[in-house]
Amino acid sequence: TPGWVEVLGAMTGATGVHLLLWDDDRHWLHAAPGDAATPVSGTGHGHELPTSVLRYVQRTAEPLVVADATGDDRFARDPYFTDLNCCSLLAVPILNRGSLRAVLLLENRLLRGAFTAERLDAVKLVAGQLAVTLDNALLYAELTASRARIVAAADHTRRRIERDLHDGAQQRLVSLAL
Numbered sequence: 001t002p003g004w005v006e007v008l009g010a011m012t013g014a015t016g017v018h019l020l021l022w023d024d025d026r027h028w029l030h031a032a033p034g035d036a037a038t039p040v041s042g043t044g045h046g047h048e049l050p051t052s053v054l055r056y057v058q059r060t061a062e063p064l065v066v067a068d069a070t071g072d073d074r075f076a077r078d079p080y081f082t083d084l085n086c087c088s089l090l091a092v093p094i095l096n097r098g099s100l101r102a103v104l105l106l107e108n109r110l111l112r113g114a115f116t117a118e119r120l121d122a123v124k125l126v127a128g129q130l131a132v133t134l135d136n137a138l139l140y141a142e143l144t145a146s147r148a149r150i151v152a153a154a155d156h157t158r159r160r161i162e163r164d165l166h167d168g169a170q171q172r173l174v175s176l177a178l
Contacts, residue, residue, distance in 0.1 A: 008126055012090070012119045014106035018049060019130065021102045028054060031102075049105070050080040050089070057091045057103050064091040065120055067113040088114035092127040096135055104130060 005017045019031040030048065052075045057064055066089040069075040081087055087109050094102040104127045108114035 008104075008106065008123065011122055012106055013108055013111070013114050014090070015109050016105075016107040018105040018107075019102060020049065020054060020105060022058070022100050048080075050075060050078045052078040052080075053089060053091055053105065054103060057093050058100055061093050061095065061100060063093065063120055063124065064089065065115050065117075066090075084109060086110075086112045088112060090115040090120060090123060092120070092123050094127050094130055096138070101135075102130065 008014060008017045021029040021031050023029055028049075028051075050069065053064065053066075053069065056074060066072050066075065069078070069087045069089050070081045070084050071086075075081065075089075087107055088111060090106040092104045093100055094104060104123060106115065106123065
């Protein structure tokens with residue numbers, strides 16, 4: 001629901017809240033509330049999101065708090081931060097059965113050091129709930145796909161039986177006529 005973005009922003013002081021999904025094709029998708037997830041390019045005009053931060057969290061699978069990414073050697077060269085005076089970051093990986101499924105990324109472009117350990121704990125709680133929600137969504141998608149396969153197989157079998165019955169009856173009529 002769109003409400004969780006506002007709640008996280010108000011709770012943490014974030015000026016931007018992003019949920020990034022790591023898909024089965026090994027691409028990042030930006031999950032905007034109420035919209036379909038869109039691929040993250042990290043290139044081209046606008047530089048949608050800090051790909052260096054995403055790669056870092058993907059590699060470490062640990063929460064990350066950065067007082068000012070524009071002055072941090074690990075991230076300062078990322079094109080996302082080029083025109084910014086400052087950018088506090090808080091990134092929390094969302095794991096599902098030990099593998100990375102998403103990253104919850106919060107930013108504050110107004111203050112250095114905007115995110116604290118207490119805020120990290122609160123965001124980890126929300127990330128835990130998002131992990132459960134993502135897991136449920138994946139299970140529902142698997143269930144829906146499985147049901148569709150079962151229905152398709154039943155339809156195929158029904159059509160085959162109807163065809164066999166029709167063909168068998170037709171063959172009996174022909175043999176009787178002969």
